Amino acid sequence: MNFLARLVSILLALRTVFRARPRQPEDEDDAAQNGADAEYDPSEREVPNNPSAERLVALLLIVAAVFGFGFLAVYIILQTNAQWLGGTMGGMLVALAVACIIAGKKVVPQETHVESRDRLLKEEEAEQVVEMIEEGGQGVSRRGLLAGAGGVAGAAFVAAAAAPVASLGPRLGGIHKTQWHRGVRLVDDQGRPYLASDIEIGSMYTALPEHGEPEHLDAGLLVVKLPPDKIHLPSPRQSWAPQGILAYSKICPHAACAISLYRYPTFQPTSGPPAFTCPCHYSTFLPGEGGRLVFGPAGRSLPQLPLMVDSAGYLRAAGGFHEDIGPSWWNVHRGES
């Protein structure tokens, strides 16, 4: 209650601060501002006699023509050479520009002219417009009814006109589905399946679902291997990293860029733990701790995919993602942590 009272008093104080000052007259006349130089007339007209400037302009026009024909020649002979094409076309235009500006300043009459401004608001005419509009409604008795019916019709028109916007895209139905489920093999971007023995500590691998659709946002995975002492997964995920191999969605949960930076510490005592960093807004996640965010704007952890190694030694998904991958939206499945 005390808080509410204080809030109200702050709002009242703000209102006092921002209260509109009283209107000053809107009259368009400015007699008061004209001051001492009200009589001063700056009009002047100077007719030039400047043959050297005229010769210079003619010369520049010829230079422009030379550049223009040069462009034609370059276009016919060199065709795709942007430097020569741009140089000649630009040269022509710049020569034309200088010619026009010199002509405007030195060759033609120089004039300073005073024009008066229209008074925009003419009281009588404004009043006449109001009256003419109102006269159009003379003799109409059921104004309220007509305005109400018009409003309903207008709303119906807007709704009917706007409805086809829904054709632009599908409903959100499959938004939680991904291509990853138990048994899907991890392959590289050439379609070769990954063996668990391919994954080395200190490197980062991009994996895609076998026979999947690589152009979908959910396809890309980051795969890394960490020594056991660097893996501190939450307890429900203890079995997700066979042989210390971990897989995460490659798509940053902040703004859907593919994560492409992997920091692996070389000097133990001073470096931080192994981390993924997104190159777009530098959200940084720890693969050893279930994708926990340690820096940057991402609002949630990097989704982890449980892995298993099959009898032939290939890496396979041991299940689907437990939370939504990609950028967050209203009511996204965030996962537990």
Add this chain to the structure above:
Amino acid sequence: MSRLERKADQKLRHFVRWNEQRVGAATGIKMAMRYVFPDHWSFMLGEIALYSFMVLIGTGIFLAAFYSPGDSQVIYHGPYTLLRGEQMSEAYRSVLDISFSVSAGLLFRQVHHWAANLFVASIVLHLIRIVFTGAYRKPRDLTYYVGLLMLMLAVLEGFAGYSLVDDLLSGMGLAIAYSVAMSVPFIGAQLAYLIWGGPFPGSSSFLPRLELFHILIAPMIIAILITVHLALVMRQHHSQFPGPGRRERNVVGTPMWPAYALRSIGLLFAVAGILFLVGGLIQINPIWEWGPYHPYLSENGAQPDWYIGWLIGALRLMPNYEFAIGNHTIIPNPFWGGVLFPMFVFGVLFMWPWAERRLTGDHRRHDLLDRPRDRPVRTALAAAFLSWVALIFFVGASDRVFYRLQISYVGQIHFWRIAIWVIPVIVFFLTRGVCRSLQRSGSHPLRAWQGVVLQRGADGELRLVDVSPDRDTPPDTEEPVGTVPGQEA
């Protein structure tokens, strides 16, 4: 009059009469030819925007004749050997072909890209000029709102343009745009699905939609808004700075015909010429180096075109806060930097004329511009606001600072999260102080060097001499304003 001139005179008379007999526009033509443009260098900024828009239309038509918005995956066999055999979208291949196979294609693509950068830059500088000189006041507030709408559209239009290429860089940009759309509370996911035609990277109708927006809808709206903007300018006449004979109710300057028309056409040629020189000689967005986009790929050190920089700065600066109730996300993080921040900036700009009227009670019509120093509070507020947006813009390049200068990225972000709030406050008080002291001194730092210098006179004595050009004391009289401490007898 020579025979040639007499003939030209006859031809002209014949042409004007021919036109009058059909159109009867002499009154209008006379008015247009006598239309007065007040002179000030800063009035060129809007013209530069208009002329770069013309260059954009011209080069854009050429590019549209070759661009193909297909998303089907094809194998590249073109002349650029490093990408041969690479799988890519049809759209990306068509832009590679524009760059390597179409005659003058690369020139037009690079001129188009440079012109887009210049277009937005000149609009922003024009806006800054308008705000600092109070040109947005009645009756030009309407003109100002139309201009703000054009700026918003220009930013969107530029983003749509470089996103059409479907190279790695533009694909990452679209992924971020998709995430920003998703982050809108309640409706975001459905909104993104409607725009993209399904989950990212979208259905095969997405690139055609983007092309439709880029080459028809946005340019058409911008062209209509330019027409309204210029019609309003003509109806009210240009504003002007105060000066001899210049009053609220008149406009003093150069008539359109002939001097101003020649100078303005000269500016058009200059803008186009510089764009063609730069577009021909200086590489921009070498898309063949980025490679094709696939959602599972990204590139390090990616930077957008400059006018998106303020948004990437805001996205990078934002702490990882999301508004959630229990385990339910209500507002995902990209909303703050990607939606709320630009909405706030444009909201402030849209409110500015109304807020000033309300706070000062000044509802009069103004046709004379203010010198920034004469409105210290407005100038200081605008400078503070500008510095806030500009700092966030520069934070977008913090990774380049780390890369070049080895200053910790994490440390920079922690620093800027506080500094972007502190520095604008300092800028406010500094600007207000500078304005007030300039008002008191009446000096013109931009017009001429001025101040007090130490001079040794013929008698060997050191004196402090005021050499400001527009003081009451002309500099040549060299009247001493004081002596050097320690030199006094």
